[in-house]
Amino acid sequence: MVWEQAARAFWPLATVLALVFAAFALGVVAAVPGPVLPWLAGAVLLVLVGVAIRGGMRFRRVRMADAMDRLDRTLPGRPLAALSDRAAIGGEGALWQAHLAQMQARAARAQAVRPDAGLARRDPFALRLAGLVALVMALVFGGAAQMGQGIEALAATVSRPMTGDAVPVGPSWEGWAEPPAYTRRPTIYLNALAEGQTLDLPKGSAVTFRLYGNGATVTQDIGPALGEDPQAPGFRAERSGAIEVAGRRFDVTVLPDNAPVIRAGAAPVRRADGRMVQDFEAEDDHGVAQGQAVIALDLPAVDRRFGLALDPEPRQPVELVLPLPRGDRHRIKGQLTExxxxxxxxxxxxxxxxxxxxxxxxxxxxxxxxxxLPGRRFFNPLAAALIEMRRDLLWSRENAGRSAEILRAVTWQPQGFVEQPLYLELRGAVTLLEGDRLTDKARDDLAEALWQAAIQLEDGGLSDALERMRQAQEKLSEAIRNGASPDEIQRLMDELKEATDAYTDMLAQQGQQDPAERFTQNQPGQQITGDQIQQMMDEIQRLMNEGRMAEAQELLEQFNRMMENLQVRQGQGGEGQGGSSGNQPMNRLAETLREQQRLSDEAFKDMQDQFGQGQMGQPSPNAEGLADQQRQLRQELGRQQGLLPGQGSPGGDQARRQLDEAGRAMEDAEQALREGDTGGALQRQADAIESMREGMRALGDMLAQQGQGQQGQQGQQQGQEGQQPGGGDRAGAQGQAYDQRPALDPLGRQRDGNGNVIAGGDPLAEGVDPARRARDLLDEIRRRSGQPERPEAERDYLGRLLDRF
Structure with missing residues (x-):
């Protein structure tokens, strides 16, 4: 009731006050002409006094009796008044007591009365709502600056001079200097600067002012204006100079903003999966905003023969966005992978x-x-031919006729080397090439079909089988981590066994691993049998049955890595026993391969030492020794080439060609070591290792074919001997259990001690490339160092690792 009385009496006063506040906050007062403002202010003041007096006269104090009467009127029979009555005649008998009990029951059901000031009746034009809307608009869109202007304008109209002469009033102003956002510097409030303090601003900073009153001006010589409002002038700081406002001077020094600097690392390299990796460094005094790599065809350097003899069709350069870390970008070391x-x-x-x-x-x-430009390499001859035709078509559609002739040649008498579905697809491509001129879409579709056909020839079905096995392993690991039911884990375990069996069967049929991984193990002592795979699966099953889920998951991850990195050989004997004549050249090549990897590791360590001492590009004290060792390895490889079996056979000739390539790469690596180009030497050593692996694979395929012929002549006895467990050509360390295999360090090299790692005897021949493992580790370090949610100490440590390596 008190609120009702106040609302009824003082709503006009509240409405007028809200309108006055809104007029100040929204700048209405400052916009009123000076001669009119005093009269308007006087009228508003009279209205305020009038509505205040009216409210005071209408406000009534609320008594308890009024409250009781207000509540009693809301109840039937007015029980509160009845309970205070006294019987006039007849005394307070039973009838009177029953009456009082009935009134008490009604009074007990009393509820609080909802307030109702009746403002709708008293304010039929809703003036109170207009004042409320004006107040809300002032709170949302108004500001202290506008109120200050209004107060200044009002004060200027009512001020009187102390003497007969007019006293000038200095204009009021505010100023801000806002550096560009990318500098991450705070805005500077100019009024807070001390007199004579120099204002240092980055280039491109915005300097803005707000002038209150008339007659104030801003003069400057630091850069162009940002607006045309005389009351809110602004400038962009482009050069050093001075700013003067209302008699105050600011000396401005514009800090130069240098253009960013970017440097490329070594030439792009090709990872085993065909991806291009390009290192780069960039720096800027305020941070790099974005980076880009543009790849354009170097037409003068192209060997213009065969399908490249024609002029190429126009093609836009490739533009790639460089990956930049979050946070500090003053100095960046990154790696583009595409x-x-x-x-x-x-x-x-x-x-x-x-x-x-x-x-x-x-x-x-x-x-x-x-x-x-690094790209995937194809080793299957037909796959390589299809990729070359694809390149020629994308180079120029004028190569369609030539590509059709080549396709007709490679599909002539396809029996034995081209499957029927693929043969039909290739013949369909011949028809398309010999038809009308190819459209862009037809050309791109045909190029995609040729790519898929080459992948099918190169990889077979191994990629799909490996992906199914990986998915089964990931689902089983996820189930173990999430504590799934035993039935669910058993179902996923059975699914993994089926996927693993399918993958191992396909490997055994093809006699090689996934070509995309380019990992080869042709030495009998470095293969793993189907029995040993089953042994490991049984061990995983046993650990899960015993509830040792953490150990089962760790062993499962090791199993997945082993299946990706090892060639699988079913326990059926296979090519050549340990004492066969073909194993001696293979063993000698394996030893040379290990020596080449050891030499590559020493060269890599030497390059790290040079980097740490700031002597990159200069011959190190060990360079001559490393070069001599490289020369000795090259000579030893030449002697081994003369002792290789299978001269005149396709497999033997292919092995010799690959070893010739390895010898040339070794010679280039030797020369690079003598010149102090350790990075170039490492690249050529990696090429030598890859060529030696390919030569060993070709030699192993030839020996496998010879062994199959000898096995058919020797009969069943030899086959039974080859199936005995613990034979010399079993996987790993001559029939040892999987938990006795030598463990590998993060770079894929053998380390002392035993561990639960399935591996063959030689990680290099198994295809574990230390250089690739090192790149993977650096990629992971860069990824983690760019995660702001990691602790600062950890990110500092990762940064020191990146600076060191």
């Missing part, structure tokens, strides 16, 4: 240009680097 194996320029000469852009669109460019 799969361009399907691009028409894959394995062709290109120029790679790196660009970095800062926050004000300044561009820094690195010197274009000429290199060969």
């Amino acid at each position: 799969d361009l194996s399907r691009h028409p320029w894959a394995n062709l000469p290109v120029s790679v240009s790196l660009r970095a852009v800062d926050g004000i669109e300044q561009v820094g460019e690195a010197e274009p680097m000429r290199t060969v």
Whole structure:
């Protein structure tokens, strides 16, 4: 009731006050002409006094009796008044007591009365709502600056001079200096600066003022204006100078913003999966905003023969966004990883240009680097031919006739080397090529079909089988981590066994691993049998049955890594026993391969030492020794080539060609070591290792074919001997259990001690590439160092690792 009385009496006063506040906050008072403002202010003041007096006269004090009467009127029979009555005649008998009991029951049901000031009746024009809306608008859109202007304007109209002469009133102003957002510097409030303090601003900073009153001006010589409002002038700081406002001077020093600098690392390299990896470094005084790599065809360097003899069709350069870390970008060391194996320029000469852009669109460019665009390599002859035809078609559609002739040649008498479905697809491609001129879509569709056909020839079904096995392993690991039911875990375990059996069967049929991984193990002592795979699966099953889920999951992860890195051989004997004549050249090549990897590790360590001492590009004290060792290895490889079996056979000739390539790579590595180019030497050593692996694979395939022929002549007895457990050509360390195999360090090298790792005797021949493992580790370190949610101590440690390596 008190609120009702106050609302009825003082709602006009509240409405007028809300309108006055809104007029100040929204700048209405400051916009009123000076001569009118005093009269308007006087009228508003009279209205305020009038509504205040009216409210005071209408407000009534609320008594308890009024409250009781207000509540009693809401109840039937007015029980509160009845309970205070006294019987006039007849006394307070039973009838009177029954009456009182009835009134008490009604009074007990009393509820609080809802307030009702009746403002709708008293304010038929809803003036109170207009004042409320004005108040809300002032709170949302108004500000202290507008109120200050209004107060200044009002004070100027009512002020009187102390003497007869007019006293000038200095204008009021505010100023701000806002550096560009990319500098991450705070805004500077100019009024808070001390007199004579120099204002240091980054280039491109916005300096803005707000002038209150008339007659104030801003003069400056630091840069162009940002607006045309005389009451809110603004400027962009482009050069050093001075700003004067209302008699105050600010000396401005514009800090230069240098263009970013970007440098490319070594030439792009190709990972085993065909992806291009390009290292780069960039720096900027305020941080790099974005980066880009532009790859263009280096046409003068292209070998213009065969399908490349024609002029190429126009094709836009490839533009790739450089990955930049979050947080500090003043100095960046990054790595661009992109799969361009399907691009028409894959394995062709290109120029790679790196660009970095800062926050004000300044561009820094690195010197274009000429290199060969890394792409996937195909070793199957037919697959390589299809990829070359695909490249020729994407180079120019004028090559359609030539490609049709080649396709007709490679599909002539396909029995034995081209499956029927693939043969039909290739013959359909011949028809398409010999038809009308190819449209862009038809050309791209045909290029995609040729790519898929080459992948099918190169990989077979191994990729799909390996993916199914990986998915089964991931689902089982997830179930173990989440504590799934035993029935669910058993079902997933059975699914993994089926996928593993399918993958191992396919490996055994093809006699090689997934070519995309390019890992080969042709030495009998470095293969693993189907019995040993089953042994490991049984061990995983046993650990899960005993509830040792953590150990089962660890062993499961080791099993998945083993299945990706080892060639599988079913326990059926296979090619050549340990004492066969073919194993001696293979063993000698394996020893040379291990020595080459050891030498590569020493060269890599030497390069790390040079980097730490800041002597990159200069011959190290160990360079001559390493080069001599490389020369000795090359000579030893030449002697072994003369002792290889199978001269004149396709497999033997292919092995010799690969070893010739390895010898040339070793010679180049030796020369690079003598010149102090350790990075180039490592690349050529890696090429030598890959060529030696390919030669060993070709030699192993030849020996396997010879062994199959000898097995048919020797009969069943030899086959039974080959199936005895613990034979010399079993996997790993001559029939040892899987938990006795030598463990590998993170770079894939053998370390002392035993561990629960399935591996063959030699990690290099198994295809575990230490250089690739090192790159993977660096990729993971870079990824973790860019995660702001990690502890600062951990990110500092990761940063020191990146600086060191």
